[in-house]
Amino acid sequence: MTGPSSGRHAWIDASAGIAGDMLLGALVDAGADLAVVQAAVDAVVPGSVRLDAAEVTRAGQRATKIAVEVITEDLPHRRWATIRDRLVEAPISTPVRDRALATFARLAEAEATAHGIAVDDVHFHEVGALDSIADVVGVSAALADLGVTTLSAGVVAVGSGRTRAAHGDLPVPVPAVVRLSVGWRVQAGGTGELTTPTGMALVATLAERCEDLPAMTVQASGAGAGTKDFPGRPNVTRVLLGELATSTGAATEGQTMIILEAGVDDLDPRLWPGVLDRLLRAGAADAWLVPIVMKKGRPAHVLTVLTQPGLATRLRQMMIDHTSTLGVRQHEVTRSALARGWASVDVDEHPVRIKIGHDATGIRQLNPEFDDVSRVAAATGRPEREVLEQARAAARRDGLELGGAAPGDLTGS
Incomplete structure (x- = not known):
């Protein structure tokens, strides 16, 4: 009996700020294939940008800097509907498309609220430029290439002071970042614009929760560099990849x-x-x-x-x-x-997860995951009730019974 393959978790450290190219740099530094990322970007905006990765230092800390070189003269302001159509029609995988669409939708909502206009009337300026499209699609493709299925992030440094943008002189954090940061722990963290709308949208959309570094087995890490090099404060976004700790603690x-x-x-x-x-x-x-x-x-x-x-x-x-x-x-x-975790059993050579609730006395609840049951039923043509009973029988054969001891190799809930 083994735990199911639930993918990798990514924790984003944005305590020095975050931008789209910084997060992309961190993911490439952690092992994402730049060629795979480039192919996804080319599928959305063909012949428009070229990505390059270089090792740099920021305040003495090594990091990867992603340069986005625009290689086309087609640089119009783009409406949200235009970007959405490109993402929908592009030949990219569903996870990449879904993450990119969700991120740009979140950006459009934030810009619409900041400027008091309808979402479909939003014309992207900085966030709609080719380099930001490359950042959003690139991050989505890098996460897929690394096998990341869940994300969380820590406190976000947004900066302070004022900055120049397409709409004039703005306070930091800019209105779109403020809107996107609702529900997240933020701090100034320094002077200037440390977090861009694109960076905050990626965090707010893709990360499931704001939390300090969770208990996890670290498998890889990466650091992505920003453009500026601040003395005494590394201008980097970090990513830690790995497996979340097994949920086998006390109730x-x-x-x-x-x-x-x-x-x-x-x-x-x-x-x-x-x-x-x-x-x-x-x-x-x-x-x-x-x-x-x-x-x-x-x-x-x-x-x-x-x-x-x-x-x-x-x-x-x-x-x-x-x-x-x-x-x-x-x-x-x-x-x-109850503490809870997952085990996995085989039904007709298909994995079915078993959700287990337990405490110090042993297993108190034991149920096959119905989405898995339904998937196996569809694959085999058998009734769901038969697959459900077979999954329960397989769990009993593997020693999973009410009142029995919870296995020590449960995966996190």
Whole structure:
């Protein structure tokens, strides 16, 4: 019995700031193939930019600097719809496309809010230039090449003072960065613009939660350099790659959590699955819907999110952004939870994950992951109920039973 292959985790250290080329440099420094990254960028904007990687030092620290050379004279301001069409039509993998689309969508929303215009009317300037398209697509391709499936990030240094941009003299952090940083821990960290809108959008979109370095087995690391070299402060973004620590600790008792609730009676019900999925991917411990009847007999739903306190602000904003609610209620609760982890069994030569809840007395809960059951059923043409029973039987054969000892090689929950 072995744990499932759940991919690698990437933790982003943006404590000195972050820009798109800095994060891309860190990922290339950590082992991403620059040729693979270049091919993805060429698929979106063919014959437009050339990427080059060079080793540099910043305040005495070695890092990789990515240079984005524009090799075309076609440099118009680009509307969000144009960029979206290019990403949708480009021959790139689904994970690369999804990450790039989500990042630029987040940028468009932030720019629209900052300038008081509709999202589809946003014309990208700095963030829409070819080098930033290369940064966003390049980071998405590098993550896929490295096998990264989950990300988190620490505190982000945004800078201070003022900067010149396409819209004139702006305070630092610029309005788009402020909008994008909702729900994240930030600090000034120094003078000047240390975090760009593109860099903050990549963090806010791709990282599932803001946290200090999690317990993990480090497999690789990389440092990406910014353009400037500040004396005494390395201008680098770092990335640590590896496997998150196994979740085999004791059950938690009396953990403080936050409940967020909103009643919604006018949202297209087809949107709810996507809303729940976004909240869970953003770090919510759980999210669910309860049907209710509101005033005047209107059918509605209560959207409820359970989260750690540090993510409450970000998730509350997501509830407002992705539903039609006019407000969110919040209150504190106490949660006691079993430790949990994953094992894996084979059903007709297909892996099925088994989710295990356990405490000091042994295994208390034991359930096959239904998404895996459904996938195996589709692959084999067998009924889901048969695959479910076969997965349970395979777990018993591997010694996984209620009351039994939890294996020591469970993968993280």
